[in-house]
Amino acid sequence: MSLINALDFDGKKVLVCGASDGIGYGVAKAFLEAGADVSITGTRTADAYDNDFSGMQFHTLDIQDPAMITELATKFDSLDVLVNCIGSVLWKKAEFEREGFEKILSINLTGAMQLCTEFYDLLEASGGNIVNLDSVVSIRPALNNPAYSASKAGLVQLTKTLAMKWGPRGIRVNTVAPGMVPTKLTANQSSPEQIEQITNTIPLRRVGSPQDIAGGVLFFASPLAAYITGQQLVIDGGVTL
Numbered sequence: 112m113s114l115i116n117a118l119d120f121d122g123k124k125v126l127v128c129g130a131s132d133g134i135g136y137g138v139a140k141a142f143l144e145a146g147a148d149v150s151i152t153g154t155r156t157a158d159a160y161d162n163d164f165s166g167m168q169f170h171t172l173d174i175q176d177p178a179m180i181t182e183l184a185t186k187f188d189s190l191d192v193l194v195n196c197i198g199s200v201l202w203k204k205a206e207f208e209r210e211g212f213e214k215i216l217s218i219n220l221t222g223a224m225q226l227c228t229e230f231y232d233l234l235e236a237s238g239g240n241i242v243n244l245d246s247v248v249s250i251r252p253a254l255n256n257p258a259y260s261a262s263k264a265g266l267v268q269l270t271k272t273l274a275m276k277w278g279p280r281g282i283r284v285n286t287v288a289p290g291m292v293p294t295k296l297t298a299n300q301s302s303p304e305q306i307e308q309i310t311n312t313i314p315l316r317r318v319g320s321p322q323d324i325a326g327g328v329l330f331f332a333s334p335l336a337a338y339i340t341g342q343q344l345v346i347d348g349g350v351t352l
C-alpha cells in the first residue's frame with residue numbers, strides 16, 4: 112500500500128474517549144478532518160459543553176463505572192481505532208490520601224484497562240489498534256501527584272503488556288506522552304506567569320497544543336505505524352531531554 116494516503120481514515124470507525132474537551136477534542140477533530148467516522152465520550156451530556164461536536168457521535172461515560180464501559184461497547188458493531196484520552200488529577204495533597212489515590216488510579220489506569228478489554232473483540236475483528244495517552248510524568252514524576260504519576264507510568268507498562276499479548280491477534284497498542292498542554296486539567300498551572308516560566312524550560316520554547324498531540328495519535332493509528340507496537344511517543348517540545 113502507498114504511504115502517501117496513510118492519514119486518510121475514510122471508512123474507519125474511531126472512538127476517542129475523553130474528547131469532550133482539551134487534547135481529546137483536538138484528537139477527535141483531527142480524525143474527523145481525516146475522514147473517520149468519529150465517536151467521542153465525556154462525563155456529561157453533549158449539550159453541557161461549549162464545544163462543537165457536529166459530525167461526531169457523543170456518548171456519556173464515567174470510566175469509574177464498570178457497567179457504563181460495558182454498555183458503551185455494546186453500542187458499537189465494529190471499531191478500527193480506540194483512543195483513550197481520559198485523565199484526571201487531584202490537587203492539594205488529595206492524592207496522598209487513599210481515597211484520592213484510588214480515584215485517580217481508577218480513572219487513569221483501571222478504567223483504561225477495562226476500556227481496552229471491552230473493545231478487544233471488535234479490534235481483533237478489524238485488525239485495529241489502541242492509542243493511550245500517558246504523560247511525561249511517567250518519565251519524570253510530578254512532585255505533588257503520586258497517583259497521577261504512578262497511574263501514567265502504569266499505563267505505559269499496561270500498553271506494553273497488551274501490545275505483547277494482543278500482537279499475535281493483530282492488535283497494535285501504543286501510547287503518547289504529552290508535555291504541557293493548557294487545558295482544564297492544567298488550569299491551575301496556566302496563568303500567564305506560570306506559562307512563561309514553563310515555556311523557559313522547554314527547548315522548543317512553547318507549550319503544546321491539542322493539535323501537536325493529535326499528530327502523534329494519528330501517526331500511531333495509521334498504517335505509517337503498521338510495524339510499531341508497545342511504544343511510547345513523547346511529544347513535549349523536548350522538556351524531558
Ligand SMILES: NC(=O)c1ccc[n+]([C@@H]2O[C@H](COP(=O)([O-])OP(=O)(O)OC[C@H]3O[C@@H](n4cnc5c(N)ncnc54)[C@H](OP(=O)(O)O)[C@@H]3O)[C@@H](O)[C@H]2O)c1
Pocket residue numbers: 128129130131132133134135152153154155172173174175195196197198199218244245246247288289290291292293294295296297
Ligand atoms: N494537558 C496536559 O498538559 C497533559 C499532559 C500530559 C498528559 N495529559 C493527558 O492527556 C489526556 C487528556 O487530558 P486534557 O489535558 O485534555 O484534560 P481535559 O481537558 O480535562 O480532558 C479530560 C477528558 O477526560 C474526561 N474525563 C475526566 N474524568 C473522567 C471520568 N471519570 N470518566 C470519563 N471521562 C473522564 C473529561 O470529561 P469531562 O470534560 O466531562 O470532564 C475530558 O473529556 C489525559 O489522559 C491527561 O492525563 C495531559
